[in-house]
Amino acid sequence: MADPVIQLESVGLCYRLAKQRLGSLKEYFIHLVKGSLTYEKLWALRDVDLAVAAGEVVGVIGPNGAGKSTLAKVITGVLKPTLGSRRVAGVIAPILELTTGFDYELTGLENVYLNALLLGRSRREIDRQVDGIVRFSGLGDFINSPIRNYSSGMVARLGFSIATAWVPDVLILDEVLAVGDVRFLDRCQERLDAFRKAGTTTVLISHQPQMLLEYSTRCLWLDRGRVTADGEPAEVLGRYSAAMHGTASAMEPVVTE
């Protein structure tokens, strides 16, 4: 196998939650002086090993609090793992939320620039793509009015159009295809298909087994921060559904001192 595009090696990610409310310097010093500074450690991910080859579409499923979104953030590079290492080759298009980085006072067009710049594109690259982005969003003349006038579906459409305007090496989708009308959803799926044909490696996080079954070439089941299963989508999803409908897996996150 060629070098993996995404490689996580025994990744652990720990949120350190102070037991006391520690929003302020004052409280911090009081607790520091009293020696009562204790933290709860919440391991959102533990011992996650993942090697994804170019062109794979990895579906990630798991109950709430399983660490799916944390995994997306680690792969994206927003959160640095507490333990282990992360390596991702190439340009990443993270779509963790379609409304991230929008300024509601600016027009749709200005937001195309702002958002694409936040994704690391240069002004010149955006100049070349802007017509295509506007066309794909289907917003028409609305593009010149401030997006505070948009419906949430319109904002999401614009977000998706911007984030997918360039073919990325790695695409990360976290529960974002639950927006927009059916027609737009069809076009989103066309675009994702085109990415797949172009060899984009995709991580698709969803609660809907049906969707993962349809799209992924491989499926990862996360539970309480650990990889419970990793393999054929049909098999993994079958086991997942059985487990969810049968004996309920503990949904609470694990807390250790």
Added chain:
Amino acid sequence: MKELYRYRDLIRMLVARDLKVRYRRSVIGFLWTMLQPLLTMVVLHLVFSSIFRFNVVNYPVYVLSGVLFWNFFNQTIVSSMNSLRQNAGILQKLPVPMAVFPVSTMLSGVINLVLAMVPLFAILVVTGHPMGPSLAFLPVAILIAATFTLGAGLLLSPLAVFFTDVVELVGVVMILLMYLTPIFYPLSIVRAHELFWVVRYNPIRSILEVFRDPIYLSKVPPLTHLSLAAGLAVAALIVGAVVFRRSSDRIPFFF
């Protein structure tokens, strides 16, 4: 650094947006930037020339150049501290180099400073203040002030994320610093005071004088002052950059 250069178009857009937001909703727009320090100058002039009665040659120029510097320093520090918190949503979802926010805050502060200098030049003309070639030194003075301020902003912006009351604490410290810096009083009136050394060794005084000398005294600051101010600015930037870099991994966990 390389990352910041790669994101230069983003920084430019953030600066433009900042200026636009600042001026859009006010009736007189850009004029306000120029008017506010002028009005401050008028107030201080009335207070100090008629109530405290100390003699400073052409006090309006003295105080206005001080106020412009102080406004830049103070406003940039305050906005830098809020810059990461305001963009928490982005920093949690997109791998953007975090320093773009304090850097663009500082740059829009510099643009505001330059705009606010227009009425200063008008006052120079009106009061017949000598305008020499030393004014050509101002860009260097602004660069030193901007470097120092960026350093302070980089140092404080992660702290403001970790502890929300840092913003209020710094607000109080800034008031103290303002009185410890000869902005609206001449250095001579505090010389006899036992705490004079505090004012004398206040690093912000150094940075201020490098900015004010070319305007008020019509001379380029002596090399000793200049190298001290430049050294302080570079040191502040290094300390700020190191702290910022070391805390940036932890920042997304605090939102």
